[in-house]
Amino acid sequence: MSTTGKEPAAAPAKKRLTTSAMIASIAAEGQATRPAPFGHALVELAKRDERIVGLTADLGKYTDLHIFARAFPDRFYQMGMAEQLLMSTAAGLAREGFVPFATTYAVFAARRAYDFIAMAIAEEKLPVKIACALPGLTTGYGPSHQATDDIAIFRAMPDITIVDPCDALDIEQAVPAIAAHDGPVYLRLLRGQVPAVLDAYDYSFELGKAKVLREGGDVLFISSGILTMRALEAARALEGDGIRAAVLHSPTIKPLDVATILAEVDRAGRLVVVAENHSRIGGLGEAVATALLANGRAPRFRHIALPDAFLDAGALPTLHDRYGISTDRIVERTKGWLEED
Template sequence: MARITSDKAASGVTGNLLASDTTGAAATMAAPFGHALVQVADRNPRVLGLTADLGKYTDLHVFAERFPERFLQIGMAEQNLIGVAAGLARTGFTPFATTYCVFATRRAYDFIAIGAALGKANVKIIAGLPGLTTGYGGTHQGIEDLALMRSVPNLVVIDPCDATEIAQVVPAIAAYEGPVYMRLLRGQVPVVLDPAGYRFEIGKARLLHEGADVALLSTGLMTGRALEARNLLAREKIQAAVLHVSTLKPFDREGVLNLLGRVKAVVTAENHVITGGLASAVADAVADAGLSIRLKRVGIPDCFCESGSIPYLVKRYHLDADSIAAAARSVLQ
């Protein structure tokens, strides 16, 4: 298969611009998505890689270097990216299409809904710069993408925690027949979950720690911060459970309700606006089940965020471990 255009950004190393936040990480892994996709493509010749001029900035350059004949550079045309991917899926390919969250969900929403989801096309949309993982302000910060994608029927929605989970998500969604939206952490990605013990499964939340006092429910990179918050609370003799909910759709209601049936003080933590994402999914499940809980939401408020360094923005919008721990103390009062 010939490339549509050349892609100068598809070779070399991951671009330094807009890199993942590795603050406090004990270990990192380079380009876990790109390397996992190469491993999948080694086994499945129908896997293709497509991008909208962002190969180097979504770790797809790793795939492009290994499989240049299976790499398509669509250019800065996100609607075309999804349309082409949906067409390729109709002919039996498994296309992985990469761009940024804001470009996929804002510019190409109709193409995702109709081209991919309506007919259950086997398209995998890989979206970089989720939430506050870039300091470039409202034009580049994908703060509402989970809400938009959760509302689309037939679409699986995943927000991985770290390099360990990304490496497991890629083969899982390649094997899944249907459209998937996955948030991407790129470049040097922290390793939070133990590769030897953690196992990802579509639609399943994972209880990382038990705790009788408060339940911390988190998704994406916020799970690393929830684990830090648990350690902070343990110093105060507060026992916190940590439930990692990487699949936002289909939502693991059973797993969530099983925990919240035992622990009534609850904090949700997400790298996303607090409306339409994890907190809303938890509240919906609790309301449907008729449970009574006390809930605090940690996430981005109803605003477009400032530009600035990642550490500044994390503190500014209270997405750090200290803020999760403070929410836990508050819900326990």
Template sequence: MIASFADPGQRTSPAPFGQALAALAEQDTRVVGLTADLGKYTDMHVFAQVHPDRFFQMGMAEQLLFGAAAGMAEVGLVPFASTYSVFAARRAYDFLCLDAAEPNLNVNIVGGLPGLTTGYGPSHQATEDMAIFRGMPNLTIVDPCDSIDITQAVPQLAAAEGPTYLRLLRGNVPTVLDEYDYTFQLGKAAVVRGGKDVLLVSSGLMTMRALQAAEKLAAHKVDVAVVHTPTIKPFDAETVLHEINTDRLAVTLENHTVVGGLFETVASHIVRAGLGRRVVPIGLPDEFLDAGALPTLHKRYGLATDCIVERVLSELA
């Protein structure tokens, strides 16, 4: 049930993370790849095939994975360590915190199956990973929308100071943002679509859904703006608050529980800035989710494009 969330017929790019990491390693001999028995399922196998002498299979031992990556960073290498997001956030948090974040080492964690990108159920659905990681000092968190985001993010993560966490979209990943004159910039949000009636602030695959919803809402004569926030921490409050401080309906969209993710990040900055603006959250509920087919689950929990359209129209009614 590790299915693609791409729509039928949608343009996709195969394994953009693995391709980008392999390409980066051609330019930078310090780059190494590690995984905890999940190379095929985090696209790390692409890197391993091209650079077998710089790939390390650590087995089903996520604590060891992060500890070894920290040791490599300590001696000047640039490690990218992949596992599932649930194992990174829940099982190996302390090792990432104390081995990589506290000494501020360049350890890049790549988390597969973030949010609701699998139907396997609570054991593999990392619906609270950003909430867990947002409180970790020094850690940069990136929630990419598509293959463009991932490809452009990888070299910037490698060059960034301190540890990073990438919410990986794997396999055949949609290609969306190239149609919007967009370039990924670490730590920056981007207005990818303007609109005078509604503002959708989104991250991850929900930016794709936000753009789709904006097109459908245009048929209802609703003009929708979309702000993509691929970096959750550090958060580009300046750009987002500038867009929110209008009389438009403001909505956040995230593939994450509404507790501790994008919605609460935006809300906290609004309060601190004293803006007094209302924001409507679209995200996953604060509960363990069902198992099943992804399209069914996305509709059940309100992440499907038609669900977004219905919610926006109901708020405007």
């Protein structure tokens, strides 16, 4: 209490981060976005292909499948909070000639429904497309909802393709591509207001192909998902310091486009940095490192990924900075590695 008899002046209010932990957009303030690219792309595909059906485990709104449900209510199935039932039903529909898109959160598909996906879908090579929101660190709700190990889990499953799109354009083009693929696909889904990044580049999605988005002679970023967006931002920032960074976007994690990766790594003299929104265990970084060593390549190699840990809850900007996948942290770490060399 103040000894003057007056209440002390209140401290200036600090600006609070108001990012929703569950459904926060990963778009930066003022960044161009497109709403629900997955939902809209699936509707457009379903107009042309009567085999397309949609299923969800009580998460239509949070995987953008509600857009499909409004357009095609007779081809939409709400399975409730039962991922095992979701995947088994999708397998049954695939056996009857449909192309099911099953949506849930990535943690629930990877951890809760793994055996059902393995036995009912992957072993049978059925064309079920598993589109899962909240991949990696795209929610602040903590370990129960952060799918930081989903790629590692599905990379170990035979006969399943893994796609990690960067932005709205990637998703829009990936949807018909994975539907046409004769086999199961796991898609790491960005939902809601999704950044529009790749429109500025001469880019088109091809299943199984990595694409060079930007040239540079000092650093080669090999990235997937939202870390391609961050790698592009970091490359522009590094350019201000005279550092030229290339970006190779690898939206398909399995099968990996080893030929393109080797061709880019063979351009000597560049620091190779793999950047991913996933644990450093079992993801893109390990896949690239294995491919390099198996083919006799040993470049200067560094890895930007999430730690092998259960991550904190909180606002996404804070968490991305804390765990090293924000643009500023990528720039900082890349400069440090170049100075070491």
